Amino acid sequence: MRRATQLSLFDDDHAAASLASLLPLVRSAMSSVAGGSSLSRDQIADRLTEVARAAGISISRGNAKSVKTATLEKWLSPAAREHPPSLTALVAFCLVTRDVRPLEPILATLGCSIMTKEDRKLRDYGAAILAEREAKKKKRQLEAEL
Template sequence: MKAQRLSLFGEANPSAMRTGGFIPAIKSAMGQAAKKSAFSREQILDRMNALAVSAGVRMTKGRSKVISLDTLDKWLSSEEREHVPSLLALHIFCLALEDTAPLRAWLAAFGCDVMTAEDRKLRDYGRACIEDKARAKAKRKLEDMILEEWR
């Protein structure tokens, strides 16, 4: 029996996850990523702001190219449902922490996940194995046809 990897948010109620449940999942994943990070919130903020400034982008709708610690705290708080980071802010957050968990939480709403470099190698290996078996099967079929003709 194939082992199944269950998602904390998506499996129990997939309809809710696809509608509104993904926002708390993303915020929770952001909070967990921040907690497990080696960076303090202030350092996370500095890293995010530096990335945004260097890219010349804004993470919020306002005029400022940087965010405040208060804004970051609201994004990381599951209780602050009205304060949701933009897609760009989520991207910058993931880059600043070098952690794709928040992105994975969002993709889970679509039944998707992030593929790592190791995952790609294993996929390519599996594909090569299947192709080898298909070629071996075709080869055996041709051998059988040739042997039938010789009989």
């Protein structure tokens, strides 16, 4: 017979808590993005439909050929447990709004973050400096051997 193990509230592994709050955080971010968008919610729903049709996919439940504003509202409500947005709906939303913030809670759960263009420049600059140091070190070694 297997013995049950009680989990500690003080464990470093917060995976269960992270997963439990993931969808409300994604929905909240989607709602924030939609609220700050120059597009109305009707326009966002229409553009989601256009993106889905262009891709030849359905991003709402069932065989629906379009995204209704009511469906979008359900996706944006952090308290709504039913009707979660699908992964393709989330990505389409990010494409339509040109904002990736709804992906941040997912990445944070995995210990990652979104890299901005500025972050990439700084990363590349740092890599160039390290490569330059390594080249100088190798050059000094070769000069010492001459």
